[in-house]
Amino acid sequence: MNQSLSSQSPPDSFPVDQWYVGGFAWELTDKPLARTLLNQPLVLFRTASGEVAALEDRCCHRALPLSLGTLEGEGLRCGYHGLLFGSDGQCLEIPGQAKVPSKAKVRSFIAQERDQILWIWFGRDELLAPLSEPPAYPIHCSGDYRFAGDVYHYNAPWQLIHDNLLDLSHLGYVHLHTIGGNASIHMNAQMQVSGDEASVRVVRYMFDSEPPPTYSAAYPFKARIDRWQEIEFNLSHLKILTGAVDAGSQPVDDPQRGGFHMRGFHGITPETDTTCHYFWTMATNPISDPEATTRNVIEQTRQTFDEDKLIIEAQFANQQRFGERPMVDIHVDAAPNRARRIVERLRQVDSV
Template identity: 70%
Template sequence: MSASNTDPLAYEIAPPSIPCFPMDQWYVAALGWELKDQPLGRTLLNRPVVLFRTADGTVAALEDRCCHRALPLSNGTLEERGVRCGYHGLLFNSEGECLEIPGQEKIPSKARVPAYHVHEQDQIVWIWFGSETHPEPTCEPPVYDVHSSGKYLFDGDVYHYDAPYQLIHDNLMDLSHLGYVHLRTIGGNASIHMNAQMKVEDNGEMVRVVRHMPDSVPPPTYNAAYPFKGNVDRWQEIEFHISHLRIWTGAVDVNTEALDDPDRGGFHMRGFHGVTPETETTSHYFWTIATNPKSDPETVKAKVVEQTMLTFDEDKVVIEAQYRNMCRFGALPMIDIHVDAGANRARRIIEQLRRSIR
């Protein structure tokens, strides 16, 4: 199904000889606070995985299938030494080795399940599946010190989408839709959004989109969270990486600070968006939102998180309806407009990476 009449491969499912997803990457598997006292089952890049914490708090990831009778290990329980299958009680450690078979002393050498590389950093859990060429990680997971610097308060959640993951990328790369989809929260004047000054650049691995909206009316969420005096100079900075996006939005009182000053003040919303394919047609969306309250910090944080969740609820409705309609109408061409520049560059990067893996 074509994304435009100039990019015919954009929405197609990969042929069998080409991986569906860029594999040699760290992908988001969970938010740290999801892993508590129960194993968590989740399908990531078509692989059923069980995630859990060991006794010392370290995160582990195994194939979600007991090697005895195939019950998902996520249906089991956690113990000090690992995860115990909920069918016949086989106990597996974080390396996938079977440590115990109740009622049987000898443990067969084949009694083990595959383990995956997983790493928790800045309260984000990353997983590496790799490829035949790079089964071991070739780099460290991304750092996201917005969560650990102490400068911001944040929270987040996980959404499941009945839509391909690149449609979520498209949505996040194009914030012009805010004026139409998010009128009650972070939207603002639709005309200003569509005509915002926009700069797009990429380096072959990352795409950066910067949009400025000077002298604009602050949207409802901004006014609810920050004591602006009137109109504001507003910015949107989007960084696309293969497995996640970082979006910094905010505003200052009009004509008070330069929008290209990295240390500018005012109201900030820093969003982390981990977009991980579940399958070719379904996705996981891990998000957090961080802000810098000027007063009454917990109340303001709660308001920003609540408003953000409302916007993502609205996005989910739009994206899933969009995909249903794409399936309904089939491979009809779609045009591009000026706001698609960032999303199209992101799609080209992913396509190049997919085709480079054999």
């Protein structure tokens, strides 16, 4: 089936046998974290020895959310009658009762921390091991980059964020006051869209252009610059690389290129059929006044993402208000439509 923006598939199922982002490492503190992912209410926590855990957020005794409990050693103690659960969901202790029945257990999900991202495996069969390692994102651990990020909750389905991030043309309209600049430059810049059965790649280069204010503040460019914008979509996350070198100084399509970089990580995980979580970080390598420049880059990124949130939530509210109606595709929809076909294909693979 040709899946496009104008023919949305039923939003009530998500591809499984996949890793999804459940949070960032720094969100796991001395308190359990409640978070619903793929319609599953979970409690996430880190044990005293540093292991990360994800359990169904429901005590098997009388169904209190376990996220209202407290962390204790290698487990989580329910806040009602004190049952203690290990990271595998098994009840370890029932206060005042010597024997713990083996069925005293809550469902656990496989959770792994990698490069400061907390990944949760959602498998078709909870007893089977993950089919792959969680995705790597070494930028978070590179000494060459400073980064920060945040978690946004969206009153909109996850695919509307995919659409937005894969379409650079909105910069000139939505982000006019931040990174946008001239709308016609963004609409008319040459763009290459490619990909395979699991990813979409959008590449755009802009040669011999004026450095935007953020760039000149961060990096000692001599004069004009050659810029790149590279987007890579994967089911659970997108990576967006932008940056620039002095015009004519080196090839912009060389992965080892120097210059100024802004590298965005965008983890997008459904919460429910109509809401989602957006986990983002921005990493950069400023030369001039690194601390202040990074703060500035993060602040501008945040403003930009706030602008997107306003648009996307308004878009979804209006889609609901008007109900199912055909929508018209235009040239900027090529990459978003590819991503939709991938999501649909993976969803169908799961339902076979």
